[in-house]
Amino acid sequence: MISKSKLHYFKALSQKKGRDKVGVFLVEGWRNVEEAMGAAGGIEILLYTKEAKGESRYSSLFSAALKRSREPLEVTAKEFGQIADTVTGQGIAAVVKRFSLDVESEIRRLLIKENAFVLGADHIADPGNLGAIIRTADWFGIDAIILSPGTVDLYNPKVVRSTAGSIFHLPIVSSIEAAGSFEQSLKDLQSGGFRLYGASVKGKGDLRSVKWPKKSFLVIGSEARGISEEAAALLDEHIAIPKFGKAESLNAGVAAGIFLSHASFQLRK
Amino acid sequence: MISKSKLHYFKALSQKKGRDKVGVFLVEGWRNVEEAMGAAGGIEILLYTKEAKGESRYSSLFSAALKRSREPLEVTAKEFGQIADTVTGQGIAAVVKRFSLDVESEIRRLLIKENAFVLGADHIADPGNLGAIIRTADWFGIDAIILSPGTVDLYNPKVVRSTAGSIFHLPIVSSIEAAGSFEQSLKDLQSGGFRLYGASVKGKGDLRSVKWPKKSFLVIGSEARGISEEAAALLDEHIAIPKFGKAESLNAGVAAGIFLSHASFQLRK
Numbered sequence: 177m178i179s180k181s182k183l184h185y186f187k188a189l190s191q192k193k194g195r196d197k198v199g200v201f202l203v204e205g206w207r208n209v210e211e212a213m214g215a216a217g218g219i220e221i222l223l224y225t226k227e228a229k230g231e232s233r234y235s236s237l238f239s240a241a242l243k244r245s246r247e248p249l250e251v252t253a254k255e256f257g258q259i260a261d262t263v264t265g266q267g268i269a270a271v272v273k274r275f276s277l278d279v280e281s282e283i284r285r286l287l288i289k290e291n292a293f294v295l296g297a298d299h300i301a302d303p304g305n306l307g308a309i310i311r312t313a314d315w316f317g318i319d320a321i322i323l324s325p326g327t328v329d330l331y332n333p334k335v336v337r338s339t340a341g342s343i344f345h346l347p348i349v350s351s352i353e354a355a356g357s358f359e360q361s362l363k364d365l366q367s368g369g370f371r372l373y374g375a376s377v378k379g380k381g382d383l384r385s386v387k388w389p390k391k392s393f394l395v396i397g398s399e400a401r402g403i404s405e406e407a408a409a410l411l412d413e414h415i416a417i418p419k420f421g422k423a424e425s426l427n428a429g430v431a432a433g434i435f436l437s438h439a440s441f442q443l444r445k
Numbered sequence: 446m447i448s449k450s451k452l453h454y455f456k457a458l459s460q461k462k463g464r465d466k467v468g469v470f471l472v473e474g475w476r477n478v479e480e481a482m483g484a485a486g487g488i489e490i491l492l493y494t495k496e497a498k499g500e501s502r503y504s505s506l507f508s509a510a511l512k513r514s515r516e517p518l519e520v521t522a523k524e525f526g527q528i529a530d531t532v533t534g535q536g537i538a539a540v541v542k543r544f545s546l547d548v549e550s551e552i553r554r555l556l557i558k559e560n561a562f563v564l565g566a567d568h569i570a571d572p573g574n575l576g577a578i579i580r581t582a583d584w585f586g587i588d589a590i591i592l593s594p595g596t597v598d599l600y601n602p603k604v605v606r607s608t609a610g611s612i613f614h615l616p617i618v619s620s621i622e623a624a625g626s627f628e629q630s631l632k633d634l635q636s637g638g639f640r641l642y643g644a645s646v647k648g649k650g651d652l653r654s655v656k657w658p659k660k661s662f663l664v665i666g667s668e669a670r671g672i673s674e675e676a677a678a679l680l681d682e683h684i685a686i687p688k689f690g691k692a693e694s695l696n697a698g699v700a701a702g703i704f705l706s707h708a709s710f711q712l713r714k
Contacts, residue, residue, distance in 0.1 A: 420586035424476075
């Protein structure tokens, strides 16, 4: 049995306010725990049920995770259920330190690269969409993702789950919560030689005819309103995915996947 | 105030069992109500709150929907909240008759077409993924979608919502719930000249080098286990999306979008 205050601590991690306060987040399931072991900060607390500890399939993974955890903590299945976000939890979770990536130094790193494809997520509100975008960016080897203020919190449990481990694989920077901070990143990249593209249903450019330069930045806009006016004003080109049917728009994660596949296939030729 | 039995009727529509019993489903929001007006069966019951009725932006849409509804039903905001699946409902919903597409006649229709691109959804479990797949297929003008048994119910409220209206735009056939029924469709299409492709992370084919024939069928497999063994055994080719990063797999909706964009761009040239 864990203490009430500990249970309270874990439960607080399901809310942004709670996560912000302690600077950690919770990842669930064997896959994510494995990924977390390799993360910069390592595992703060390894949380597991007796059943998970006894899982023969994962016994070596469990020992390795235990070794790399500052604090192992066995909980009952009932307690785990109260802490975990998933209904069908695997009985294993890890409290992990957040990566504190600084926008400015990340941009400096990108500016000195010869080839870089960077993604911007502008006011993406749906956790599943942001997770899918991060997972897709990881698949195509995208160099970094910059999240605008107003985008769902990166450490939201549904975002973390939807990334399927990719949250640990590539640099993701949350813009500081101040007006104009996202736009400043766009300006910095642009003056450093990046060409700025926007994915837009009303874009004049056609995805099929884009010649992606070695330094490209692509903004994916919000599900409901597209790219914000402030960011849109800075872009070099607004590109649309050709449509042959009747849908009014595409899911933001799907649109990102289509853009990234076409850009990657061209750039990696 | 609506009667208890009516409220019970509406609530039953949130469950597959309830929908199956009465042969209708519920669509929510102005966009979907607009789409439902044009649907074959029209609107059975138009459900609205006083507030929705008074929305000046939608007054002409409201009158048109009212005219094409068999039964108009004003409910209180509280009642609407009990019926609707969305938390932030718009106070308008419609009960719509299901389309009763028969697999065999739909396949006959596809076989006599000179060009046809058909999508198969094999054990897609997540409603958001199935909705995104349908919406994407609609964007690219795909000719039909066939759902395997074991795929989430087409009329699940979250599926309907995620299609963003596309559920009304293209033929979607649910296979009969019997072992081998999905495979029978694949066989019928194959012997009618369709080439069968599977989207697979372990596929030997490379998406970049596929020459899509005029009659193509693409299977998207389940999020957890990929394409089922039975269906996989029938396929002509298993194709993978080239990977340049570290993610283990892609979200099923995102993968479908990438496949359909590349196939469409090639076929519509």
